[in-house]
Amino acid sequence: MQQTGLRAAGRSGASNTTTESRRIFREAQVRRLGLFVALAIALAPAALAQDAETEKAIEKYRAMLREDPWSNPGFLDADRGEALWTTKGGPKNASFEQCDLGKGPGKVEGAFAELPRYFADTNRVMDLETRLLWCRETLQGLSTADYVKRPHPGSGAPVKEIGAIATYVASKSAGQKFAAKLDAPQEREVLALGETLFNRRSGPFDFACATCHANSGLRIRLQGLPWLAEKKEASKVVGEWPAYRVSTTHVMTMQHRLFDCYWQMRMPELQMGSDASVALIAFLTKQAEGGEIAAPGLKR
Amino acid sequence: MHFILAIAFALAATPAFAQQNSAAADTAVKAAFPAAPADWAPRLTSDETMQQCSASRNSPSKDVAQAIQKREQATIVYPPDNNFMGDWQKGERLAQSGYGLRFTDYPPRQANGGNCYACHQLTKAEVSYGTLGPSLSEYGKLRDFKPDAVKATYEKIYNSHAAFPCSTMPRLGANKILTIEQIKDAVALLMSPESPVNTGK
Numbered sequence A: 001m002q003q004t005g006l007r008a009a010g011r012s013g014a015s016n017t018t019t020e021s022r023r024i025f026r027e028a029q030v031r032r033l034g035l036f037v038a039l040a041i042a043l044a045p046a047a048l049a050q051d052a053e054t055e056k057a058i059e060k061y062r063a064m065l066r067e068d069p070w071s072n073p074g075f076l077d078a079d080r081g082e083a084l085w086t087t088k089g090g091p092k093n094a095s096f097e098q099c100d101l102g103k104g105p106g107k108v109e110g111a112f113a114e115l116p117r118y119f120a121d122t123n124r125v126m127d128l129e130t131r132l133l134w135c136r137e138t139l140q141g142l143s144t145a146d147y148v149k150r151p152h153p154g155s156g157a158p159v160k161e162i163g164a165i166a167t168y169v170a171s172k173s174a175g176q177k178f179a180a181k182l183d184a185p186q187e188r189e190v191l192a193l194g195e196t197l198f199n200r201r202s203g204p205f206d207f208a209c210a211t212c213h214a215n216s217g218l219r220i221r222l223q224g225l226p227w228l229a230e231k232k233e234a235s236k237v238v239g240e241w242p243a244y245r246v247s248t249t250h251v252m253t254m255q256h257r258l259f260d261c262y263w264q265m266r267m268p269e270l271q272m273g274s275d276a277s278v279a280l281i282a283f284l285t286k287q288a289e290g291g292e293i294a295a296p297g298l299k300r
Numbered sequence B: 001m002h003f004i005l006a007i008a009f010a011l012a013a014t015p016a017f018a019q020q021n022s023a024a025a026d027t028a029v030k031a032a033f034p035a036a037p038a039d040w041a042p043r044l045t046s047d048e049t050m051q052q053c054s055a056s057r058n059s060p061s062k063d064v065a066q067a068i069q070k071r072e073q074a075t076i077v078y079p080p081d082n083n084f085m086g087d088w089q090k091g092e093r094l095a096q097s098g099y100g101l102r103f104t105d106y107p108p109r110q111a112n113g114g115n116c117y118a119c120h121q122l123t124k125a126e127v128s129y130g131t132l133g134p135s136l137s138e139y140g141k142l143r144d145f146k147p148d149a150v151k152a153t154y155e156k157i158y159n160s161h162a163a164f165p166c167s168t169m170p171r172l173g174a175n176k177i178l179t180i181e182q183i184k185d186a187v188a189l190l191m192s193p194e195s196p197v198n199t200g201k
Helices: A002-012 A017-043 A048-067 A074-086 A128-140 A161-171 A185-199 A209-213 A231-240 A254-264 A275-287 B002-012 B015-032 B038-044 B048-055 B062-073 B088-096 B147-158 B180-191
Strands: A117-119 A124-126 A243-245 A250-252 A297-299
Touching: A048 A297, A074 A161, A074 A243, A074 A250, A117 A185, A124 A128, A124 A185, A124 A275, A128 A161, A128 A254, A161 A250, A185 A209, A185 A275, A185 B015, A231 A275, A231 A297, A250 A254, A254 A275, A275 B015, B015 B038, B015 B048, B048 B062, B088 B180, B147 B180
Parallel strands: A243 A297
Antiparallel strands: A117 A124, A243 A250
């Protein structure tokens, strides 16, 4: 919290005490409202009126965040990620600072806006999280195979190391537009795979991503579903990941989002960094081309 | 450039290209779920009906649609006594439950649910319903509670593709999500005159 405060102050150039205390008051206010929203979701009986109330509260929360974007609790994880980026660790006692996210070693600003992309050094198309896993392995000497055994936090736990760094990196493209070119032959192949997977039905429920995300304005129970097969709707929501989820009070990354979708689809555990996961993220990013990155976003 | 694009589009439209894509997808899916237990292998593949639905984006040609209907109709197992109506109260409970078949649902702690409310409106009392499927409010009443409609309802729940090829609804009986008894309970929820789906209570 203090870190967020310091950063917010730095950003706005606010140094006098009055502004500072007003800002602290506002942050506390936003956090209280966040807690209310979380409680409302946790305690909500399945009732429409209640749900509308919750939606209204989340909308109010979003409005407050627009006034003071730095008070999104997701920035706590972005800050943690920034610290992890510069912290030496692993058998090689190295940090992530030499990690090349596509714009050169250590270049974080704007890197997320151009991912996923083809990397010649791995001869693979990689999304942000997959690339971070690779940097962790090559720079720090830590095993990816071990990490992906339990890649995502359990319920109630904060986002894990790669997720925190991903939140930090993504936040450094906030305000920019998705501009991954995805036009190299390898990238086009991955895009085609992503589109095929998006529509591929399997599992005991015969579900594909398209089962829930190929129409506008539909919902599961009361939860609205984005129409990801359509560029206009996709460009509004894809850029919000990694996102702070009010219902869990923690950040969730895009790899984790897909993992959870497949869980609901009655499929096995999606391997973080698998070609299928990268292909789907590439497809979604292409669908969201030109959409603004607003990471960390705020989700129900 | 336009010429290349035109070739690319022409290629993309050929069955050979589609097949190549789906083979790549099969390989990628197999690699993406290394933790899958051996008996989950069928979950990673698509049967012929699902392949046809995926390839046509769920809008199969007339011929394919007929082939799907015939194939899926043949999977339906009927109750031995031809009584399609169970207990609507049990039906309501399974309509509410989304439990079952997720990797966190093993070993099973309760019966699988049908999760009908995830996608359908049913009783008036339950306002938390999804809209992926059509509203089923007053389903039996609108069909005059006719015996033929009772049987058709059983068939639609057992295997939706027998009635609607490439339906988004799971094949609840054919894929062994629900038992015959459970499907009868769901039929009762929809078709019984006493069911709140029809009484409006």
